[in-house]
Amino acid sequence: MLGLYIPRPSPIHRLPAAVKLSLLACAGVGLFLLQSPWGMLLALLLTAAGIAISRLPVGQVLRQLRPLLPMLVGILLLHGWVTTWTTGATVVLRIVVLVLLAALVSLTTPMMAMMDVVERSLRPFERLLGWAGLSVATITLMLVLAVRFIPVLLEQLQDIQNAQRARGMSRPALTLWVPLLVKTLRLADQVTEALDARGYGGD
Amino acid sequence: MREDTAAIERYTHESGAQSRGSAASDVAIPMTNRDIVYVALFAALVAVLGLIPPIPLPVVPVPITAQSLGVMLAGSVLGMRRGGLALLVFLVLVAMGLPLLSGGRGGIGVFLGPSGGFVLAFPLAAAVIGGLTQRLWKRLNAPLAFGINVMGGIGVLYSIGVPWLAIATDLSLLQAAQTSTAFIPGDLVKAAIAAVAVVTVKRAYPAMPQP
Numbered sequence: 001m002l003g004l005y006i007p008r009p010s011p012i013h014r015l016p017a018a019v020k021l022s023l024l025a026c027a028g029v030g031l032f033l034l035q036s037p038w039g040m041l042l043a044l045l046l047t048a049a050g051i052a053i054s055r056l057p058v059g060q061v062l063r064q065l066r067p068l069l070p071m072l073v074g075i076l077l078l079h080g081w082v083t084t085w086t087t088g089a090t091v092v093l094r095i096v097v098l099v100l101l102a103a104l105v106s107l108t109t110p111m112m113a114m115m116d117v118v119e120r121s122l123r124p125f126e127r128l129l130g131w132a133g134l135s136v137a138t139i140t141l142m143l144v145l146a147v148r149f150i151p152v153l154l155e156q157l158q159d160i161q162n163a164q165r166a167r168g169m170s171r172p173a174l175t176l177w178v179p180l181l182v183k184t185l186r187l188a189d190q191v192t193e194a195l196d197a198r199g200y201g202g203d
Numbered sequence: 204m205r206e207d208t209a210a211i212e213r214y215t216h217e218s219g220a221q222s223r224g225s226a227a228s229d230v231a232i233p234m235t236n237r238d239i240v241y242v243a244l245f246a247a248l249v250a251v252l253g254l255i256p257p258i259p260l261p262v263v264p265v266p267i268t269a270q271s272l273g274v275m276l277a278g279s280v281l282g283m284r285r286g287g288l289a290l291l292v293f294l295v296l297v298a299m300g301l302p303l304l305s306g307g308r309g310g311i312g313v314f315l316g317p318s319g320g321f322v323l324a325f326p327l328a329a330a331v332i333g334g335l336t337q338r339l340w341k342r343l344n345a346p347l348a349f350g351i352n353v354m355g356g357i358g359v360l361y362s363i364g365v366p367w368l369a370i371a372t373d374l375s376l377l378q379a380a381q382t383s384t385a386f387i388p389g390d391l392v393k394a395a396i397a398a399v400a401v402v403t404v405k406r407a408y409p410a411m412p413q414p
Contacts, residue, residue, distance in 0.1 A: 153247050
């Protein structure tokens with residue numbers, strides 16, 4: 001399963017994932033404390049500089065904004081009507097900067113590096129996790145298994161959709177969900193058997 | 204594949220250590236292999252449902268996405284603990300950069316955007332639905348399941364999503380609520396579909412383990 005990561009030789013790519021995530025968190029808080037649209041513009045410029053340094057294809061970065069465009073326009077208009085255009089502009093710019101910064105982190109960090117950060121941040125809580133019946137290894141296994149089976153379930157979903165289309169139903173109908181659930185449960189049984197049979201897991 | 208094997212081996216080693224009686228889990232029931240697989244597969248299911256394009260419905264003002272239906276399914280089939288975990292796993296995968304949210308969105312950006320609250324509420328919604336479904340499992344029928352889905356899938360989701368939206372867009376709570384009402388009819392339809400699906404599977408697939 002491909003992530004958002006795009007490899008490039010850039011200093012931002014070489015930054016450790018934990019550093020990037022912490023910086024992002026700080027930026028997130030900082031941007032909410034900032035009130036003026038000019039401050040936001042400055043932040044936007046800095047973000048643009050970051051994107052340039054990262055040598056990422058700009059189109060890919062901007063693509064992260066695309067799903068938000070209708071909502072951003074709506075927010076701007078709503079503010080123009082109800083409060084002020086300035087507030088609207090500030091809000092929209094803030095969202096744009098946040099999403100772009102987050103995209104910068106996601107596009108410059110491989111999934112495995114992120115997984116390591118997750119693992120390392122969970123380690124101090126191993127005891128707490130134990131009380132909930134969990135462990136870091138368990139959580140890692142869940143993550144890995146989930147990624148592993150996304151293509152499998154996707155294929156099963158498409159099989160069901162094709163079968164339905166062959167019967168003349170064009171849109172996902174009620175009868176999509178029951179077979180999907182049953183297939184998922186059966187797959188779960190198979191995978192559980194496979195794990196058990198290999199002697200994995202404690203008993 | 205190498206990551207899979209490494210993860211499985213590490214898991215075996217650690218669980219082996221547990222059953223030999225070392226520190227950790229002596230309070231809650233540890234997760235069985237089946238639990239782990241259920242959590243992982245339903246996380247994958249929610250991810251896959253994000254890949255279905257939004258469906259326009261005649262009765263509903265906004266095209267509906269299938270993903271929050273997955274939240275309701277995960278909750279009612281897996282129960283509180285596993286359902287909540289499945290959605291947490293899903294969120295971690297999204298945060299790690301996989302484009303699994305409706306519309307191919309992914310990365311931390313989705314949590315920072317205006318609808319971030321709705322997404323962050325997924326695990327809690329699933330847990331609430333799961334807990335209620337477990338409590339009422341014996342008497343579960345479609346109307347009851349529908350009510351549970353509405354409470355968890357809509358009630359919980361909106362009570363976190365709407366304030367988040369208000370903060371992110373600098374609107375008042377009322378304004379944020381008003382803009383969100385367009386999605387409620389679609390969510391009601393989803394709650395109904397999920398309810399019927401789960402009750403049907405419960406009757407037709409008696410081997411389905413009790414959540």
